[in-house]
Amino acid sequence: MFVKICGITNEEDALMATALGADAVGFVFAPSARQVSVGTVRDIVKRLPPEIVTVGVFRDQAPQLVIDTVLATGLRAAQLHGHESPQDAAEIRPYVQALIVGLAVGDPALAHVDSYGADALLLDSPVPGSGKVFDWALAEGVPVGRRMILAGGLTPENVGDAVREVQPWGVDTSTGVQADGDPLRKDPLKVQRFVRNARAAAPQPYHPEGHGPFDWADAGL
Structure with missing residues (x-):
């Protein structure tokens, strides 16, 4: 299970999140209270x-x-979380190790998400960045077989239910x-x-004899 803690604004929280097991930390460059x-x-x-x-x-x-x-920052990945086009994504892709495209549940662009050439799709609520939960049943409309990162109002209290229902x-x-x-600021106990x-x-993956656990690095992230 790939875990990303977003909206990091300071070094202490970045180090804390990684120490507590997060795979990724996100920094917001779009206009926001957490813009860095x-x-x-x-x-x-x-x-x-x-x-x-x-x-x-x-974002846009x-x-x-x-x-x-x-x-300039040495970031490994870019997340496009606005109304960027597949052409925008194609222009950016050669300069990042990984590209994430963020789309709202119900967005018509989900039907052609493959045209973005992204390594992962981040599925957010209808009001991206609002921190509000959406009906997880709507995630069934997302094309299958893609790396999907679920977002939108997830908390320590509901993330387990979200993972079991959506299986992102x-x-x-x-x-x-x-x-x-x-x-x-981030709360260490909440992050943990x-x-x-x-x-x-998260479902426990099956590892055939002779093979170790899945390495997230192999997925391009």
Whole structure:
């Protein structure tokens, strides 16, 4: 189960999330209360273990800006979370190790998600970034056989149910693990419980004799 903690704004939370088992941390470059600067992210990325997937989150920003930001910060992945076109994605793809496209449940673009050439699809609520839960049954409309990261209002309390019902490839949270009274900080206990509950609910993969567990790095992330 691939676990991403998004909306990271400081080095302490980035290091804490990785220490507690997150596979990826996300930094928001789009207009948001959690928007971060290139300099801040560059300094944080330098301190993180090399196996951690560092993701820049962008929304309707020019492809060249996305490329320049990724190169300046050393990010491994870009997440396009607006109304970017497959052409925008194709322009960005050569400059990132992994590309994630974020789409809202019910978005007509889901029907041709393969045209984005993304490594993973992040499925969000109808109001992306709102932190609101959507009807998980709607995820049945997503094309099968793709790496799907479920987002939208996930918390330590509901992520287990979400994983069991939707059976996504990964999960993503931001608001669900924020510190009480401070949207710019993450709560270590919430992060720990989120990671633990997501992994506990994930189906145990079958490993044929002679083969080790699945390596997320092999998936391009």
